[in-house]
Amino acid sequence: GQQVMQIPQYQHVQEGEDFTTYCNSSTTLSNIQWYKQRPGGHPVFLIQLVKSGEVKKQKRLTFQFGEAKKNSSLHITATQTTDVGTYFCAEANGSSNTGKLIFGQGTTLQVKP
Amino acid sequence: EPEVTQTPSHQVTQMGQEVILRCVPISNHLYFYWYRQILGQKVEFLVSFYNNEISEKSEIFDDQFSVERPDGSNFTLKIRSTKLEDSAMYFCASSVNRVNGQPQHFGDGTRLSIL
Numbered sequence: 001g002q003q004v005m006q007i008p009q010y011q012h013v014q015e016g017e018d019f020t021t022y023c024n025s026s027t028t029l030s031n032i033q034w035y036k037q038r039p040g041g042h043p044v045f046l047i048q049l050v051k052s053g054e055v056k057k058q059k060r061l062t063f064q065f066g067e068a069k070k071n072s073s074l075h076i077t078a079t080q081t082t083d084v085g086t087y088f089c090a091e092a093n094g095s096s097n098t099g100k101l102i103f104g105q106g107t108t109l110q111v112k113p
Numbered sequence: 114e115p116e117v118t119q120t121p122s123h124q125v126t127q128m129g130q131e132v133i134l135r136c137v138p139i140s141n142h143l144y145f146y147w148y149r150q151i152l153g154q155k156v157e158f159l160v161s162f163y164n165n166e167i168s169e170k171s172e173i174f175d176d177q178f179s180v181e182r183p184d185g186s187n188f189t190l191k192i193r194s195t196k197l198e199d200s201a202m203y204f205c206a207s208s209v210n211r212v213n214g215q216p217q218h219f220g221d222g223t224r225l226s227i228l
Contacts, residue, residue, distance in 0.1 A: 025219050033163045041221070042219040042220060043217075043219050044219070045217065048216070053222070075188060088155065092215075092217075098161040098163075098168040098169035099146070099161055099168075099208055099210075099217070100161050100217070101148070101217060102156060102167055103144075103155045103157070103158075104155065106155055106156075
């Protein structure tokens, strides 16, 4: 079935350091969405990428979609303790058209103050 | 900002018992979903629901599971005879439509513990 692979599983950084999580698929992705889940919380939508090579920024967060639409990345510049949480990529719909999200395994970010 | 609300926040049930998890999606949303997340793992799709019927279900969503929108506001997930492996966080989500680009709004979840 559809699978979205995400690495690394965990990342510990010192506050102020950068952080990147990567999402990969063996098949072409129709789109990629990114969600953040704070500890004990629920996934919260961050952004969606649809076009090949697309780059979007939200303050210190930079999201990229690969040229072949098989990979995506989320980069956080100068992490803060408020960035702590698990970041998930997800493909919406995929081979179906029902809106379902296929999530990657997530990258859990810990930030040491 | 409108929210998806879920009740209860925590449900403890004996194995073999039936449970009903409740959700109130955002009022103008038309597409509804259930996901589950086993502790420390990824979020897994269970079922999508539109126009009072299931539009897609995953392999996890077997005959023990059912969904219903009984009154136009609530959206429920029923597990008929719970198993130990059903222990997980269950999230309800809704979206305005299913077109690519529509974010899904998640509730706070129900933590289901099967004893």
